Amino acid sequence: MEKNRLEAFSDGVIAIIITIMVLELRVPPPTDSSPHPAGLADLKALLPVFLSYVLSFIYVGIYWNNHHHMFHSTKHVTGGILWANLHLLFWLSLFPFTTAWVGENHLAPTPTAVYGLVLLMAAIAYYILQRAIIAQQGRDSLLAAAIGRDWKGKISPLCYLAAIPLAFVSPWISNGLFIFVALMWLVPDRRIERVLANRK
Amino acid sequence: MEKNRLEAFSDGVIAIIITIMVLELRVPPPTDSSPHPAGLADLKALLPVFLSYVLSFIYVGIYWNNHHHMFHSTKHVTGGILWANLHLLFWLSLFPFTTAWVGENHLAPTPTAVYGLVLLMAAIAYYILQRAIIAQQGRDSLLAAAIGRDWKGKISPLCYLAAIPLAFVSPWISNGLFIFVALMWLVPDRRIERVLANRK
Amino acid sequence: MEKNRLEAFSDGVIAIIITIMVLELRVPPPTDSSPHPAGLADLKALLPVFLSYVLSFIYVGIYWNNHHHMFHSTKHVTGGILWANLHLLFWLSLFPFTTAWVGENHLAPTPTAVYGLVLLMAAIAYYILQRAIIAQQGRDSLLAAAIGRDWKGKISPLCYLAAIPLAFVSPWISNGLFIFVALMWLVPDRRIERVLANRK
Amino acid sequence: MEKNRLEAFSDGVIAIIITIMVLELRVPPPTDSSPHPAGLADLKALLPVFLSYVLSFIYVGIYWNNHHHMFHSTKHVTGGILWANLHLLFWLSLFPFTTAWVGENHLAPTPTAVYGLVLLMAAIAYYILQRAIIAQQGRDSLLAAAIGRDWKGKISPLCYLAAIPLAFVSPWISNGLFIFVALMWLVPDRRIERVLANRK
Numbered sequence: 001m002e003k004n005r006l007e008a009f010s011d012g013v014i015a016i017i018i019t020i021m022v023l024e025l026r027v028p029p030p031t032d033s034s035p036h037p038a039g040l041a042d043l044k045a046l047l048p049v050f051l052s053y054v055l056s057f058i059y060v061g062i063y064w065n066n067h068h069h070m071f072h073s074t075k076h077v078t079g080g081i082l083w084a085n086l087h088l089l090f091w092l093s094l095f096p097f098t099t100a101w102v103g104e105n106h107l108a109p110t111p112t113a114v115y116g117l118v119l120l121m122a123a124i125a126y127y128i129l130q131r132a133i134i135a136q137q138g139r140d141s142l143l144a145a146a147i148g149r150d151w152k153g154k155i156s157p158l159c160y161l162a163a164i165p166l167a168f169v170s171p172w173i174s175n176g177l178f179i180f181v182a183l184m185w186l187v188p189d190r191r192i193e194r195v196l197a198n199r200k
Numbered sequence: 201m202e203k204n205r206l207e208a209f210s211d212g213v214i215a216i217i218i219t220i221m222v223l224e225l226r227v228p229p230p231t232d233s234s235p236h237p238a239g240l241a242d243l244k245a246l247l248p249v250f251l252s253y254v255l256s257f258i259y260v261g262i263y264w265n266n267h268h269h270m271f272h273s274t275k276h277v278t279g280g281i282l283w284a285n286l287h288l289l290f291w292l293s294l295f296p297f298t299t300a301w302v303g304e305n306h307l308a309p310t311p312t313a314v315y316g317l318v319l320l321m322a323a324i325a326y327y328i329l330q331r332a333i334i335a336q337q338g339r340d341s342l343l344a345a346a347i348g349r350d351w352k353g354k355i356s357p358l359c360y361l362a363a364i365p366l367a368f369v370s371p372w373i374s375n376g377l378f379i380f381v382a383l384m385w386l387v388p389d390r391r392i393e394r395v396l397a398n399r400k
Numbered sequence: 401m402e403k404n405r406l407e408a409f410s411d412g413v414i415a416i417i418i419t420i421m422v423l424e425l426r427v428p429p430p431t432d433s434s435p436h437p438a439g440l441a442d443l444k445a446l447l448p449v450f451l452s453y454v455l456s457f458i459y460v461g462i463y464w465n466n467h468h469h470m471f472h473s474t475k476h477v478t479g480g481i482l483w484a485n486l487h488l489l490f491w492l493s494l495f496p497f498t499t500a501w502v503g504e505n506h507l508a509p510t511p512t513a514v515y516g517l518v519l520l521m522a523a524i525a526y527y528i529l530q531r532a533i534i535a536q537q538g539r540d541s542l543l544a545a546a547i548g549r550d551w552k553g554k555i556s557p558l559c560y561l562a563a564i565p566l567a568f569v570s571p572w573i574s575n576g577l578f579i580f581v582a583l584m585w586l587v588p589d590r591r592i593e594r595v596l597a598n599r600k
Numbered sequence: 601m602e603k604n605r606l607e608a609f610s611d612g613v614i615a616i617i618i619t620i621m622v623l624e625l626r627v628p629p630p631t632d633s634s635p636h637p638a639g640l641a642d643l644k645a646l647l648p649v650f651l652s653y654v655l656s657f658i659y660v661g662i663y664w665n666n667h668h669h670m671f672h673s674t675k676h677v678t679g680g681i682l683w684a685n686l687h688l689l690f691w692l693s694l695f696p697f698t699t700a701w702v703g704e705n706h707l708a709p710t711p712t713a714v715y716g717l718v719l720l721m722a723a724i725a726y727y728i729l730q731r732a733i734i735a736q737q738g739r740d741s742l743l744a745a746a747i748g749r750d751w752k753g754k755i756s757p758l759c760y761l762a763a764i765p766l767a768f769v770s771p772w773i774s775n776g777l778f779i780f781v782a783l784m785w786l787v788p789d790r791r792i793e794r795v796l797a798n799r800k
């Protein structure tokens with residue numbers, strides 16, 4: 001029951017994060033030179049904001065998906081797990097800010113680096129949460145067996161870490177890394193399902 | 201249980217989408233010529249925004265209603281269904297943007313065409329999600345039996361597709377099509393209820 | 401199960417409505433004459449917006465509370481009940497708009513009248529929803545027995561109806577009526593609890 | 601079941617409060633002197649807003665955590681508890697406003713004092729809710745046994761009360777008090793868990 005409420009709260013926060021990002025997508029208000037910004041050119045100007053929204057939507061979707069699987073294998077929730085979960089939600093809550101900043105500045109170096117930093121912190125927070133659950137489950141941890149060597153979970157933060165300084169060389173490299181990691185995770189994580197099936 | 205969490209998350213996202221659209225409904229700030237915009241004329245100026253809000257509210261309500269029925273017939277949720285569902289939520293999340301753009305520009309051609317495009321993409325995403333569920337249910341699919349020939353689901357995207365180029369002829373035709381499709385769906389979809397009742 | 405999802409969706413929408421109203425409560429941005437609006441005078445200028453927020457918060461709280469009790473006595477949800485519920489949520493979703501407009505214009509006549517109109521429409525929508533549930537429950541309706549003669553439900557819309565034209569005489573009278581109705585409902589509605597207890 | 605819906609609604613409101621606070625975190629729009637505010641200096645200017653967001657995120661997290669524990673020990677929900685809960689949610693809903701005001705004004709005295717006032721009112725509302733639950737549970741109250749002498753619950757409002765006038769001496773002292781109270785509560789409240797374990 002406790003676990004259900006933690007899941008419901010996390011779902012609520014993640015649902016709000018994924019939805020308020022779209023509030024940044026707005027046609028600029030009318031100006032003297034363009035009293036009715038309702039043409040295709042105005043839409044085209046929104047393209048960078050739209051693309052950064054798509055990328056962040058996929059990232060938040062991946063986190064929700066993995067969060068879902070992780071807690072599927074969890075029975076009891078401790079105070080430590082509660083706070084590790086809130087810590088993850090904190091970093092996810094910064095996605096709308098970094099998404100908007102990157103989108104409005106067309107891949108400028110600093111916003112790209114900050115976008116990568118928030119991705120890195122979220123990945124670290126996810127790792128801490130995973131450790132807290134495994135510690136609570138003990139030696140026979142279902143989650144530990146499921147994630148195995150967890151190479152995806154190890155490569156991702158390295159990519160983000162590399163993307164931060166590389167943003168000042170070329171933001172294109174950093175954004176390429178962000179897209180690469182997203183694609184890597186889009187393949188749904190069936191490890192936990194597999195282990196669960198084996199145990200039956 | 202997995203299914204419940206997917207439903208709860210979808211409900212959360214849809215609840216936020218349907219509610220933040222209303223944030224676009226605001227009286228313009230005071231100007232020099234109108235220091236206190238609190239008259240009936242100021243309210244009248246909001247009418248196009250209000251009407252596009254009403255139409256989009258009904259559309260999101262229809263999607264929630266049908267989503268509700270569709271998952272009622274579903275037992276197991278796969279990774280593919282999860283992502284097909286997120287894909288649908290992505291296109292629904294663009295409704296507040298297109299609603300505001302159409303409303304602020306009083307039926308200008310480009311915003312109307314983009315409104316239709318997002319409706320079309322959401323309809324396609326809904327179709328993909330329906331196919332993913334039917335594929336998972338297999339030959340004896342309850343959902344496949346329930347939707348039958350699915351003429352509503354086939355006419356709707358054709359109407360949206362027609363409305364996109366027609367917006368540049370006359371936005372009135374396109375908006376008439378959008379209203380026609382909404383009315384067609386407002387008749388609640390009792391097919392699934394009927395099939396369920398027959399099987400008992 | 402269907403009922404649970406309708407309740408969860410309604411809770412989500414009502415939770416968002418009650419919370420986004422507070423977004424209107426913001427200190428005005430710095431101007432040349434007041435570069436740092438961080439004094440008590442700036443706070444005092446927000447008082448009308450704050451008071452209209454308090455009133456609307458109580459109204460939405462009352463609706464949530466009564467919605468809660470009403471569905472407590474409901475078992476099956478039909479398509480008609482689903483749409484009657486969405487219709488109620490539609491009018492509730494306009495509360496943030498009317499609350500902000502009244503608050504920003506310090507009880508001007510037109511915003512006060514529109515505030516009353518939205519209250520009236522929400523009351524009518526609530527009545528329709530109540531009728532839809534009673535019709536579905538049939539002759540032995542628990543809800544019909546519980547609400548009895550429903551004098552609160554009959555006096556409230558009359559008060560709103562009177563408040564609309566009276567706003568153009570004096571907005572103070574209308575707002576007094578809104579406060580009176582809110583206080584009348586704040587006494588929690590224990591009729592359904594009582595009937596339920598009697599039947600046991 | 602009633603309790604579940606109250607928990608779900610509270611979770612929804614708290615999830616929205618904790619997430620919309622981040623909407624205040626935005627890079628200022630381009631000006632003539634800074635056409636592309638995308639540098640590290642622009643980020644640094646956001647630091648006070650960011651820090652006040654972190655503090656408020658922790659506070660809302662503490663309230664969610666304690667709310668969670670408090671209702672864990674509750675079985676029946678009365679009308680009085682419903683309204684005491686809404687009263688708590690009301691004061692929590694003001695956190696985004698006070699957080700933004702403090703952050704934008706870099707620890708000015710009045711915003712700091714108002715921040716403390718809202719913290720104080722939320723603490724009082726929490727205390728009233730706790731009393732309402734204990735009164736409903738009667739002599740053998742699990743919650744009363746769990747909170748014991750409740751020294752944390754008594755020290756916190758005293759700190760807030762002291763912080764309000766001290767903000768006009770030095771806002772640093774007040775903010776230090778806010779941080780001290782947050783750290784005190786961050787130690788998760790295991791009293792209820794302990795009492796529950798003992799009773800088994």
